[in-house]
Amino acid sequence: MDTSLKEAILAIITPDPAKVGGGGCPIFLVQDQKEMEKTSMLLARVLGGMVHDLENDVFIIVRH
Amino acid sequence: MDKYLIVIVCGVVAGFLSRWIMLRSDYRHYPTYPHGQLIHLALGFIAASLGAVAVPAIMKPDYTAVTFLVLAAQQFRDVRNMERENLSKLEETKLIRRGNDYIEGIARVFEARNYLVIFTAFLTSLVVHWGGWPYAFLVGPLCIFLSIKMMSGQQLGEIVEVVPGTVHFQGALLMVEDVVIMNVGLPETKEKILQEGMGVLIKPKNDDARLTLHAPGQRQAIIHDVVSILGSKVDTAEPDLMPLARKQVDQGYLGLFMVANEPDLDYLIHIIKKVPVLESARGTTLESFYGRKAAD
Structure with missing residues (x-):
């Protein structure tokens, strides 16, 4: 049986710490847009999730 | 004997x-x-x-x-x-x-x-x-x-029209014509989708057909049949190119998006028309009095 976490935010990737906070989800701080894309791509591969763009310099990874 | x-x-x-x-x-x-x-x-x-x-x-x-x-x-x-x-x-x-x-x-x-x-x-x-x-x-x-x-049983082609639709992005939102499909973050994925993605609109011919397409089970059946013939570029840990069918909520038609191994739009349309209409999803509103009244 598949018991993995689904429909939940698995990771948040952003260069701007002011935009995120709170608990429950790992936040990965990056330098710039380029690193954000690279990190989120790698994380998505590892987590088996999909990268979504919140269009405010925040990427989230969600497994559907 | x-x-x-x-x-x-x-x-x-x-x-x-x-x-x-x-x-x-x-x-x-x-x-x-x-x-x-x-x-x-x-x-x-x-x-x-x-x-x-x-x-x-x-x-x-x-x-x-x-x-x-x-x-x-x-x-x-x-x-x-x-x-x-x-x-x-x-x-x-x-x-x-x-x-x-x-x-x-x-x-x-x-x-x-x-x-x-x-x-x-x-x-x-x-x-x-x-x-x-x-x-x-x-x-x-x-x-x-x-x-x-x-x-x-019935086939989908009898109750819907299938027309090609352009795949494009509005910000991070992937769209087929005016139907929102999903949010895509990575630029590489976006590029791949724009190059290889195929989109069609599945338009119901009447209210019964609209209800049939409304059922997620019917949409899943469409996707399954399409993928089992044309293939898809989804893998276990890479769901980015997942084929999806979403509804245009105002008009009731579907937008279907997929990235196939065999990107042939004509055959995609033919295959969708051959998908069986599922008994459990078949809409029958026009058989009821109020359904007919509401339809006009």
């Missing part, structure tokens, strides 16, 4: 042939060859025997035997359970799922076909009992023809 033998043999042969002809293994790859098919042929043979033996049992008359036959026929209800369980278990390891509605539809068809076999065998042996064995060649094929003709 000899007379009954020919009655039974004719019935069994007609019934078994009927099951054999109705046993199709196509692109859905179900039932699987050879063991899955053997199971159903064997069950078909049993069903045919039941139908054929019923006539001598009634004529004899041996009503105890008839009662037992009815009891035996109940066993075919388990065929549906067997198929449902089987397909549901396989579903867990599938990348693109059939969906419960599709599985239920398939399971129901398997059960129904066994009953058709019983009817075919029964009618054939009844006619042979009254008229002699040459009549088997008339009634058998007729029953088989009717079974196939009457049990073939």
Whole structure:
């Protein structure tokens, strides 16, 4: 049986710490847009999730 | 005794042939060859025997035997359970799922076909009992023809129009024409989608069709059929290119997006038109009074 976490935010990737906070989800701080894309791509591969763009310099990874 | 033998043999042969002809293994790859098919042929043979033996049992008359036959026929209800369980278990390891509605539809068809076999065998042996064995060649094929003709359900092409739609992005949102499909973050994925993605709009012809497309089970069936023929570029840990069908909530039509191994838009449209309309998803609003009133 598949018991993995689904429909939940698995990771948040952003260069701007002011935009995120709170608990429950790992936040990965990056330098710039380029690193954000690279990190989120790698994380998505590892987590088996999909990268979504919140269009405010925040990427989230969600497994559907 | 000899007379009954020919009655039974004719019935069994007609019934078994009927099951054999109705046993199709196509692109859905179900039932699987050879063991899955053997199971159903064997069950078909049993069903045919039941139908054929019923006539001598009634004529004899041996009503105890008839009662037992009815009891035996109940066993075919388990065929549906067997198929449902089987397909549901396989579903867990599938990348693109059939969906419960599709599985239920398939399971129901398997059960129904066994009953058709019983009817075919029964009618054939009844006619042979009254008229002699040459009549088997008339009634058998007729029953088989009717079974196939009457049990073939609707196809999606009869109730919807399928037109090509452009795949584009609005910010991070992937769209097919004006239907929002999903949010895509990575630029590389976006680029790949723009290069290789295919989009179509599935437009219902009337209110019944709109309700049919409204059912997520029907959409999953469309996606499953399309992917099982054209392939998809989804892998276990890479769901980015997942084929999806989403509804335009105001108008009720669907936007379907996919990245196929065989990117051929014409065939995509043809395949969608051939998808069966699922019994459990079929919309019937126009059959109700208020449905008809509300539609105009």
